[in-house]
Amino acid sequence: MGFFDFLKQANINQGIEEYKKTAGAVLLDVRTPQEYQEGHIPESKNVPLQQLNNVVSVVKNTEIPLFVYCYSGARSRQATGMLQRMGYSKVNNIGGIAAYSGKVEK
Template identity: 45%
Template sequence: MNFLHFFSRNKIDESVKEAREKTGSILLDVRTPEEYRSGHIPGSRNIPLQDLEQADTVLKDKDAPLYLYCQSGARSSMAAALLRSMGFTQVSDMGGISGWHGEIERGGKES
């Protein structure tokens, strides 16, 4: 494990804990449906990056705290910028699930 990986793991671990403690927050996985089914953070919803332009049809409250992740952090960064430009006010980019140290859930479907 390299030095930067250690800090990204702590970031996503702490961010998931924060999200679970904050009322109305949404954990959002922006990977593909296939990636989501292969393993995701329990309680997360899947809206792939390529479908985020329609996110406001699923995510009705633009002031809800959103916590985003992908595989490595690249797509979640792009997704965060897009959601902010769409008027979502509380968007947190947690980075990549590759740094997640907790339980992984398999299966499920996208939102």
């Protein structure tokens, strides 16, 4: 891991492909409910960063793979750290929906 690896942007499109290939995975949108309603990736669950301690209501098992995104990748980076501290062991920050080229639903 190089010194500047933290500057690399996660590739959300690649992340969604990984999510689709991962059995039992959960796609987590950590944006605000308003942002989520304005457009989100199909199948994603909305747990805003400010309410991340409520993630247990969506994902009880800490072994379930989580694929986390937000708008730009900053909040999802924060959320992955928080989730790992909460005991979730398979957490992937896939970046921001701003760079997503797939289908979005409202």
